[in-house]
Amino acid sequence: MSHPVFSIVVPIYNEEEVLPELYRRLTGAMDAQGETYELVFVNDGSRDRSLELLRGLADGDARLKVIDFARNFGHQAAITAGMDLATGDAVVVIDADLQDPPEVIARLAEKWREGYEVVYAIREKRQGDSLFKRSTAAAFYRLLRRVTSVDIPLDTGDFRLMDRRAIEAFKGLRERHRFVRGLVSWIGFRQTGVAFVRDERHAGVTKYPLRKMLKFAFDGLTSFSFAPLQLATYSGFVTAFTAFLGILWVVWVKLFTTEALPGWASQIVCTLLLGGIQLISLGIIGEYIGRIYDEVKGRPLYITREILGNASRTDTPRAPGPGAGATFPHA
Ligand code: UDP
Ligand code: MG
Numbered sequence: 001m002s003h004p005v006f007s008i009v010v011p012i013y014n015e016e017e018v019l020p021e022l023y024r025r026l027t028g029a030m031d032a033q034g035e036t037y038e039l040v041f042v043n044d045g046s047r048d049r050s051l052e053l054l055r056g057l058a059d060g061d062a063r064l065k066v067i068d069f070a071r072n073f074g075h076q077a078a079i080t081a082g083m084d085l086a087t088g089d090a091v092v093v094i095d096a097d098l099q100d101p102p103e104v105i106a107r108l109a110e111k112w113r114e115g116y117e118v119v120y121a122i123r124e125k126r127q128g129d130s131l132f133k134r135s136t137a138a139a140f141y142r143l144l145r146r147v148t149s150v151d152i153p154l155d156t157g158d159f160r161l162m163d164r165r166a167i168e169a170f171k172g173l174r175e176r177h178r179f180v181r182g183l184v185s186w187i188g189f190r191q192t193g194v195a196f197v198r199d200e201r202h203a204g205v206t207k208y209p210l211r212k213m214l215k216f217a218f219d220g221l222t223s224f225s226f227a228p229l230q231l232a233t234y235s236g237f238v239t240a241f242t243a244f245l246g247i248l249w250v251v252w253v254k255l256f257t258t259e260a261l262p263g264w265a266s267q268i269v270c271t272l273l274l275g276g277i278q279l280i281s282l283g284i285i286g287e288y289i290g291r292i293y294d295e296v297k298g299r300p301l302y303i304t305r306e307i308l309g310n311a312s313r314t315d316t317p318r319a320p321g322p323g324a325g326a327t328f329p330h331a
């Protein structure tokens with residue numbers, strides 16, 4: 001079997017409620033294009049009936065490939081696995097919950113045919129997201145832009161199309177705390193965006209609670225910036241300078257006045273303030289050291305229990321990047 005033109009990568013975590021509709025909408029949109037395609041569904045350790053449903057779909061459709069993770073490795077690992085195993089000339093990553101309308105893929109493909117190697121979808125309106133999510137996301141991406149040299153486009157998620165060349169480059173980036181949208185910007189190539197209106201989640205609830213969102217944001221910040229570390233240095237300079245002024249004042253009072261200094265309150269305030277700044281700085285350094293430790297361990301980004309579907313049996317996979325998931329031994 002030769003390689004399909006399109007691979008559609010979908011990360012799936014407890015999405016039993018949306019799977020049938022997702023499959024219907026996705027195949028509908030792709031059939032309309034009249035090109036060959038494969039669907040690469042990554043089951044990220046779902047605890048509901050998602051895998052069962054995926055098995056049923058794969059039995060009836062040779063275009064479907066299902067990567068079943070050994071546990072929940074997270075959204076970013078799931079889309080990485082999909083990109084590793086996709087064989088298409090163009091690879092599209094799309095969320096399972098139909099917030100990213102499959103019909104937009106045709107417009108991404110149009111730009112690809114014009115010669116762009118990465119076409120990301122820009123969220124013009126985010127109907128489905130809460131005010132809290134929209135405003136924190138807006139603030140975060142603007143902050144990220146200020147403190148990194150990588151040009152991460154605003155208001156984009158992981159919904160995008162990548163040319164085979166960009167995918168092969170991306171497969172070489174095996175860092176563990178993954179911020180995929182940043183990595184894709186980092187690789188370069190000809191990139192452009194297409195605006196779309198983000199829908200509401202078709203069914204079910206978000207699989208990104210605040211805890212996961214914060215971890216994701218911190219991974220993005222630390223992967224692409226030393227700003228938090230520099231912040232520790234700057235605050236160190238500021239407090240040291242203030243302390244110096246304080247010393248001059250203390251010496252002056254001691255030598256040239258007769259005032260008795262009660263001094264208790266100022267002592268406590270200084271101790272607490274300095275202690276706080278020191279602990280925050282240590283914490284920031286610790287975050288980076290923890291990430292270095294994770295990288296040094298060199299564990300695979302994900303572990304696959306099995307790959308289901310006809311496509312996996314007949315296809316010769318394209319060469320994986322160095323140190324791809326555990327299904328491929330390290331190069
Ligand atoms: N997802 C995943 N693993 C996770 C969390 C989420 O594969 O640990 C998938 C999820 O099934 C969906 C996509 O990532 O296809 C985006 O998640 P969701 O729509 O819940 O996030 P939101 O749109 O609310 O940010
Ligand atoms: Mg969603």
